[in-house]
Amino acid sequence: MKGSILKNMQIFENIHPLRNWRRLMVREEKLIGFVPTMGSLHEGHLSLIKQANKLCKAVAVSIFVNPAQFAPNEDLDKYPRSLSDDLAKLSAINCVDAVFLPKVEDIYPAGITLDVEKQLGTFVEVKGKSHQMEGQSRPTFFRGVATVVTKLFNIVQPDHVFFGQKDIQQCAVIKNLIRDLHFPLELHVGPTLREEDGLAMSSRNKYLTPEMRKVAAILYQSLNAVKHAFEQNIRDRKNLLAPAYDLIENKSKFIKDQNLDFSIKLDYLSLADPESLQELDEVGENGAILSGALYIGTTRILDNLLLNCKI
Structure with a gap:
């Protein structure tokens, strides 16, 4: 690509190699921007990644369909997955340095079931921000969000994180999580991207x-x-x-x-x-x-x- 520097997009399926990459970025004094996703990427995701690229010298993206965000009657098994297409999109925008593709057993070492009453291990809740709005219809949803985001923040240890306004209560939950758990990072909320008729991209x-x-x-x-x-x-x-x-x-x-x-x-x-x-x-x-x-x-x-x- 004339006039631009091609990024070497590395793909990590395990935590230890990703942390080695992160240590290298720190030694090179590069700020790390992080965009967590559940895959099936669209222009809304890509806009957040481009935003991260403008601010940070190194950009990491995770793709992980988080079981803890789904109730037993929800669409975990049917949730759209398109990994090869996602990786092609990430490569094409030339903004991504690292892609993290964790396995369920790495994120939830004690295992994970969709029945909250039977779950084992460590979970995170943001009280006061999780029961309203979306929380009325999906009472365990933000527990799953807060838990996986905390784990990903600990693994990637970014300087800046990027989420979309479309999931506005999620942004409020994460804002409080960052404050209360003293994560040394800054939250950025990108605008909702829409189709021509106004439908929010999802x-x-x-x-x-x-x-x-x-x-x-x-x-x-x-x-x-x-x-x-x-x-x-x-x-x-x-x-x-x-x-x-x-x-x-x-x-x-x-x-x-x-x-x-x-x-x-x-x-x-x-x-x-x-x-x-x-x-x-x-x-x-x-x-x-x-x-x-x-x-x-x-x-x-x-x-x-x-x-x-x-x-």
């Missing part, structure tokens, strides 16, 4: 059939309707969220009238304080995190917008 979008895909932007459209109401100085919860409920209900009726072979179902809409994540009856000076999750058939999509606030 690995699970691959589950959508062409007919489902045509209506998948309804969640984003609904959140935008709330944002428009907010910009019209509406601040109370009932009147703010009303346009979103109406849009989703109308889209559901349309799908039924068209006799399509799937339905949509709202999981939740959240209007939360950006610090406490508690639900708001009225939005004040601190603004709010507006978020929601929606089932299209059996595929669950989620999205969020910030109303006059930061994470």
Whole structure:
């Protein structure tokens, strides 16, 4: 590549060689940027990696489908996996120095079952940030996130870490985890990347059939309707969220009238304080995190917008 330096992307399947690489980066006084992923990479992931590359001389990416994030009734076995394609994408953007592909037994030496009551070993919980919003529908999800992120931070020992705003509560959980466990690293939150119709990019979008895909932007459209109401100085919860409920209900009726072979179902809409994540009856000076999750058939999509606030 003329005018650029080709990166030598090394692939590590074991912890010890990765740590040797990390020690070499430290000796060379290179800041390490880290992007943890579950694979099935899309432009949202790649944008975070490019962001890391701008700030850090060395970039590491992990690909690991974390069992502890899934409940027994969720889609662990069906979660999209495309390792060869992922590695080709990482190589093509010429931003990655190290790819970490850990095995389940290395991350969870005591073994792992999806039943939390039967799990053995060490797990991490971020109290006060994990039970709201997504935590209402997926009560053990952020325990799994906090645990695997803690393990990966200990293994990679990065200087900077990069996560996407699409998973905004996850960012809040990790922000508190870094603070409370005194990790010497800085969190960066990248913007949500979207398809042309506004659908937030997600690995699970691959589950959508062409007919489902045509209506998948309804969640984003609904959140935008709330944002428009907010910009019209509406601040109370009932009147703010009303346009979103109406849009989703109308889209559901349309799908039924068209006799399509799937339905949509709202999981939740959240209007939360950006610090406490508690639900708001009225939005004040601190603004709010507006978020929601929606089932299209059996595929669950989620999205969020910030109303006059930061994470």
